[in-house]
Amino acid sequence: xxxxxxxxxxxxxxxxxxxxxxxxQTWSHSYMFWYRQDLxxxxxxxxxxxxxxxxxxxxxxxxxxxxxxxxxxxxxTLESATRSQTSVYFCASSESRSGGKAKNIQYFGAGTRxxxx
Amino acid sequence: xxxITQTQPGMFVQxxxxxxxxxxxxxxxxxxxxFWYKQPSSGEMIFLIYQGSYDQQNATxxxxxxxxxxxxxxxxxxxxxxxxxxxxxxxxxMRENWSGNQFYFGTGTSLTVIP
Numbered sequence: 668x669x670x671x672x673x674x675x676x677x678x679x680x681x682x683x684x685x686x687x688x689x690x691x692q693t694w695s696h697s698y699m700f701w702y703r704q705d706l707x708x709x710x711x712x713x714x715x716x717x718x719x720x721x722x723x724x725x726x727x728x729x730x731x732x733x734x735x736x737x738x739x740x741x742x743x744t745l746e747s748a749t750r751s752q753t754s755v756y757f758c759a760s761s762e763s764r765s766g767g768k769a770k771n772i773q774y775f776g777a778g779t780r781x782x783x784x
Numbered sequence: 785x786x787x788i789t790q791t792q793p794g795m796f797v798q799x800x801x802x803x804x805x806x807x808x809x810x811x812x813x814x815x816x817x818x819f820w821y822k823q824p825s826s827g828e829m830i831f832l833i834y835q836g837s838y839d840q841q842n843a844t845x846x847x848x849x850x851x852x853x854x855x856x857x858x859x860x861x862x863x864x865x866x867x868x869x870x871x872x873x874x875x876x877x878m879r880e881n882w883s884g885n886q887f888y889f890g891t892g893t894s895l896t897v898i899p
Binding site for chain 1: 788817827828834886890891
């Protein structure tokens with residue numbers, strides 16, 4: 668019962684470097700999401716995906732790239748990391764966007780703490 | 785305008801007492817869902833309770849209940865019989881049907897349960 672896993676859990680990088688955060692879910696959920704969590708802002712949506720090969724921007728997409736070639740994986744790439752991207756990143760998935768309660772619930776990974784020096 | 789507003793940055797409650805965490809939301813979509821998540825110091829986000837906009841009754845999940853006042857656009861979380869393990873950050877969130885699956889989170893309320 669792996670659920671949703673993120674890797675790495677911790678990452679330190681330097682400005683200008685490319686960084687990829689991984690997210691894998693075993694539930695075959697259609698929807699996947701990437702958030703960043705910063706003090707005073709709660710969680711903010713970066714990108715989301717409704718299915719394989721379908722992605723869309725969230726509230727704060729600048730500086731990030733996503734892909735989803737397989738239903739179970741949704742990597743997030745920082746093409747050229749900046750200090751302002753130091754944050755905790757959460758991946759989440761949900762079964763659907765409509766229907767009853769169970770299908771709407773988002774389940775979260777444990778998070779990746781990223782520091783950009 | 786903020787989609788989700790949590791006005792209580794920090795709250796304290798005595799063990800075994802009930803506590804209410806406030807949440808107001810802003811949407812014109814008639815179809816939406818409201819969620820509460822708990823984030824303990826370990827960092828994971830734990831789903832607590834869900835309320836659909838068309839649900840007639842307030843949602844309950846064990847010691848958690850959601851006081852849903854649609855006209856006031858409020859979705860307060862009530863925790864009954866607080867336990868020390870309830871000390872955590874609590875986030876209110878909303879999912880609109882028409883905004884293409886975007887989830888909006890509040891800034892959270894830090895709850896401390898005092899023995």
